[in-house]
Amino acid sequence: MNIDFTARRVKIDPVVRDLVEKKLQKLVRVLPPDAQAHVIVWQEKKSVCIEITIVGRQRTWTANESGPDQETVAHLVLERIVNQVKKAKSRVKEDKKSQRAATVRTPEVWKTEPKETRETKSEKTTVRHEKISLRPMFEEDALHLFTSEDRQILVFRLPADDSLRVLYRRRDGSIGLLIPS
Numbered sequence: 001m002n003i004d005f006t007a008r009r010v011k012i013d014p015v016v017r018d019l020v021e022k023k024l025q026k027l028v029r030v031l032p033p034d035a036q037a038h039v040i041v042w043q044e045k046k047s048v049c050i051e052i053t054i055v056g057r058q059r060t061w062t063a064n065e066s067g068p069d070q071e072t073v074a075h076l077v078l079e080r081i082v083n084q085v086k087k088a089k090s091r092v093k094e095d096k097k098s099q100r101a102a103t104v105r106t107p108e109v110w111k112t113e114p115k116e117t118r119e120t121k122s123e124k125t126t127v128r129h130e131k132i133s134l135r136p137m138f139e140e141d142a143l144h145l146f147t148s149e150d151r152q153i154l155v156f157r158l159p160a161d162d163s164l165r166v167l168y169r170r171r172d173g174s175i176g177l178l179i180p181s
Helices: 014-029 070-099 107-112 115-124 139-148
Strands: 002-008 036-044 047-055 060-067 153-157 164-169 175-178
Touching (some): 002 014, 047 070, 139 164
Antiparallel strands (some): 153 164
């Protein structure tokens, strides 16, 4: 990681420089390898301010603190940066877990499963019958009704030519329209 230091109206304490470098080198494990860090230290009246900005491939982490001396402010800023990086890393892990596909059973597991359970599973599946009345409505009205009631399927007729239309919700959450020919 490349770390740039900038001092404005103050000299950077060598202890602070070493502290920042050591702490940011520990973050290399969770940050992108090409991340750039920029540390700005400046004096404001009777307090010292430190700002650390880390720019990665797709994200930027920034923390800014002020206090009486450089070392305590550096600890506070680095703690905030570490928390931000950990939070971002945990979000990435959660996203990867949610995108992971369901595991597929191996043929060895199929062989160990008794035949009785396979037969009873197929007998348990039933088809649900539902009677609906086809109302004449325009596509815009049907779409509004479909989304407002959070339905899975809506069957309707167009008033102009009495043609049948089916609105349905796909597995990815988008909406599809079937027009029988």
